[in-house]
Each structure stands twice: as structure tokens, then as C-alpha cells.
Amino acid sequence: MWTAAEQERARGADIRAVTVWALFGLVDWRSLLTKKEGAYDAGAFDTRSDIPRPTLFAKAAAALGRGDRLEHPVLDLPGWWRRPGRTHARRRFETLPRRAANARSILITGATGTLGQAFARICAHRGLPFVLTERSQLDICDEGSIASAIARVKPWAIINTAGFVRTWEADEKADECFLANVTGPELLAKACKLHGIPFVTFSSDLVFDGQLGRSYVEPDAPAPLCEYGRSKAEAEARLISIDAGALIVRTSAFFGPWDRHNFLFNTIEQLRRGEDVFASARTIVSPTYVPDLVHATLDLLLDEEKGIWHLTNQGSMSWHELAQAVADHTRSDAGKIIVPDHDEPSDTSLTSSRGVLLRPLDRAISDFVDSSEPLRRLLDEAA
Structure with a gap:
């Protein structure tokens, strides 16, 4: 998302910020609120600790905000939404390899x-x-x-x-x-x-x-x-x-x-x-x-x-x-x-x-x- 925003701003788009959502996580969002299970997914911070605990997401956002280059092994592969089996709408994603050669x-x-x-x-x-x-x-x-x-x-x-x-x-x-x-x-x-x-x-x-x-x-x-x-x-x-x-x-x-x-x-x-x-x-x-x-x-x-x-x-x-x-x-x-x-x-x-x-x-x-x-x-x- 950050990279895409930078690319579009370089083309002239008036982009001021990228939001971090959800900062303190989500409850039952994995089922799009169709089930009341109390299932919690952490965001930039994990609130299941007494003091909200920063996750990899928070550290990544902080690094990007400082202007640092973001490096992590999980970035060696395409995002989960681009992997085979994750979508029926866009068939071209099915051709992406499951594992990049340098992953x-x-x-x-x-x-x-x-x-x-x-x-x-x-x-x-x-x-x-x-x-x-x-x-x-x-x-x-x-x-x-x-x-x-x-x-x-x-x-x-x-x-x-x-x-x-x-x-x-x-x-x-x-x-x-x-x-x-x-x-x-x-x-x-x-x-x-x-x-x-x-x-x-x-x-x-x-x-x-x-x-x-x-x-x-x-x-x-x-x-x-x-x-x-x-x-x-x-x-x-x-x-x-x-x-x-x-x-x-x-x-x-x-x-x-x-x-x-x-x-x-x-x-x-x-x-x-x-x-x-x-x-x-x-x-x-x-x-x-x-x-x-x-x-x-x-x-x-x-x-x-x-x-x-x-x-x-x-x-x-x-x-x-x-x-x-x-x-x-x-x-x-x-x-x-x-x-x-x-x-x-x-x-x-x-x-x-x-x-x-x-x-x-x-x-x-x-x-x-x-x-x-x-x-x-x-x-x-x-x-």
C-alpha cells in the first residue's frame, strides 16, 4: 500500500498519508461480523497484553514513517491476496508461483x-x-x-x-x-x-x-x-x-x-x-x-x-x-x-x-x- 501510494504521488496524485487500520486490532472481522465469536486479530498493536504490544505491523509502519526501507523475509513472496486459491474473480493470479526463487x-x-x-x-x-x-x-x-x-x-x-x-x-x-x-x-x-x-x-x-x-x-x-x-x-x-x-x-x-x-x-x-x-x-x-x-x-x-x-x-x-x-x-x-x-x-x-x-x-x-x-x-x- 505504501509503495503504491508513493508511485501515485510521484505521478502527481495529492496523497498526504497512508492510514494504519486497525491500530488496535479487530474483533470478528475475519467473518465480516457474520458470527459473534469474539475472535480477535491484532493490528499494529496487540491489546491482549496489559500494555498494548507492538507487532511487526507497528514496526513496519514506524520504519516507513521514518523514511527507512522496509526489509523482511515475509516480503519475498506476493501478498496473500495474490496467491493461488485466494480469489475466483481474477484468474491471472492463479499463474503466480507459490514460492519465489529467492524466498x-x-x-x-x-x-x-x-x-x-x-x-x-x-x-x-x-x-x-x-x-x-x-x-x-x-x-x-x-x-x-x-x-x-x-x-x-x-x-x-x-x-x-x-x-x-x-x-x-x-x-x-x-x-x-x-x-x-x-x-x-x-x-x-x-x-x-x-x-x-x-x-x-x-x-x-x-x-x-x-x-x-x-x-x-x-x-x-x-x-x-x-x-x-x-x-x-x-x-x-x-x-x-x-x-x-x-x-x-x-x-x-x-x-x-x-x-x-x-x-x-x-x-x-x-x-x-x-x-x-x-x-x-x-x-x-x-x-x-x-x-x-x-x-x-x-x-x-x-x-x-x-x-x-x-x-x-x-x-x-x-x-x-x-x-x-x-x-x-x-x-x-x-x-x-x-x-x-x-x-x-x-x-x-x-x-x-x-x-x-x-x-x-x-x-x-x-x-x-x-x-x-x-x-x-x-x-x-x-x-
Whole structure:
């Protein structure tokens, strides 16, 4: 818009200003106000923080206003409105390439995991070029492999979704867990600092012991009880000491619509088979919907945010309540959801003192039930 205005003014048009709209974001504009959902999209500032937080849009407007040249990797490609599939009215747009030859990419580790696959899917949806790597292409625990991947891809950012995720095995496989969850992110962070590349990695609610009596916020001191939590807490400490400007996202109990590897799907699968589901009524968590998590993480990356952020859907509940909720949504037999005999109290739920960015949990669960491809197939087979 700014470039077009400059071009027309050079031709003699009397253009005095370009407006920034909407300065503080929009509510329900994504549906053109046809639905009253309370869906918020940030503008130049994100008002979900106590103090409105400047986004990439605000920084871009400020740079242009100063007369600076605007440079950012997202500008390597045509705008979203010029991409194939975005319009039926102007067929010539369909001939535009999906990826410009010189477009810079985001390097994403962890191709076999839920988060890695989700980032690839949503980056494609948002028109962000990416390279998704498996361990054979980038071993995060090998400095040489990291250096080779950076030289090959020349990424403008790295998002690390790789790591040891089998929390129930972490105590027995502590060395393997620490190698993947501590050494790997540390080596990536050092390489990113060396090359001046933004770095994103993920941590967990299990860095806390669950005994605080309220939801945890970013400044709360870690106090892990298990090896998995200790590995994540140690990774956070090392990244902060490196001073790499990394974005560290703490999240919890995530579930997504594109695979079967989550508590919600497993609950419905067991109930449909007539099996009992054992779920704690005293362990409180913050279930997190993967599409919401990925979109918010990408927003923070683009906005050049750093440090620790808590990204979970708004609200918390026990595993038992979560199982009940998804059973109710799918009209499954909730009577088979049983509280185990030994049910120790713990509350590792997360909220944020920096800005609550994700939508309420009940809406996320509804979206999961409506959108999950594996769940839909499971329910169709049962019917």
C-alpha cells in the first residue's frame, strides 16, 4: 500500500498519508461480523497484553514513517491476496508461483512429530516458505549437522520441535532425554546466535511441581519433579545464559486435529471400544490446541518477541474433566471414565503475565471435535 501510494504521488496524485487500520486490532472481522465469536486479530498493536504490544505491523509502519526501507523475509513472496486459491474473480493470479526463487525459508526441525507437521501445514497456509527436516537431514545434537543445514537452507529463522517427548520414559532414559531436550536446543541456540538467526523452541508445564496453588506465569521459578521437567528447565536456563534472544514457548498437554497422538482422541477411541478410561480428577493442566499454539508462536516470531512465553488455551481442567468434555461433545459413554485409586493433587496449569493470546479452551475443544480428521473417521466407523 505504501509503495503504491508513493508511485501515485510521484505521478502527481495529492496523497498526504497512508492510514494504519486497525491500530488496535479487530474483533470478528475475519467473518465480516457474520458470527459473534469474539475472535480477535491484532493490528499494529496487540491489546491482549496489559500494555498494548507492538507487532511487526507497528514496526513496519514506524520504519516507513521514518523514511527507512522496509526489509523482511515475509516480503519475498506476493501478498496473500495474490496467491493461488485466494480469489475466483481474477484468474491471472492463479499463474503466480507459490514460492519465489529467492524466498527465504524458516527451518523447522522434527518432521516426524505432531508439532513439526503442524508448523509445516500452517506455514504453507500462511504463505511462509519453510524447510522441514528429519534427523537424517539435521541432527540437533551434532554441531556439524546443524552447521551444514544452516549453510544449505540459509534460513531466516529456526523453529525447533524436535526432542524427547516420551515423558513416561524420561526417568529411565535420562541421558537420552537430556541429550535431545538440553544439548540439542543449546547447540541450535549457539548456532543461531552466531549467524544472527531468530530461534524458537518449546518447553513444558512440567518445569513446575504443581504445588503453587494457582496457575503459573512466566516469572515463576521452575521446580521440576521429574527428569523430563528437569531437562526442560535446564534447557531454559542454558538458553537464557547464552543470551541468544531465543523465544521459549512453554505449553501443556497439546492436542491437534491432524493425528491420533493425543489424549482426546485416545479417550474417544477407548470409549468406543467399551474400555475404561482412567483419568485423574486432581491433576490440573492447561490443554492446548495445536493450531492455536502454532499460529500464536508464528505471530510472536514475526513480531520479534523473545524470552519465555506461556501459550495455552484459556482455562484449566483436570484430565478427568477433559475426558468428560470430549465425551460429551462426541456423545460417548462418559460412565466409563474412571478416577484412579491413587490420585495425587497437582496443578501445573499455565497462564501468562505477558499476554493471553489463545482462545478459551471450550472453543478449542469444539473446534477439535469438528475438525479432527482421525476423530471423524473413528466416529463414522463406530456409527
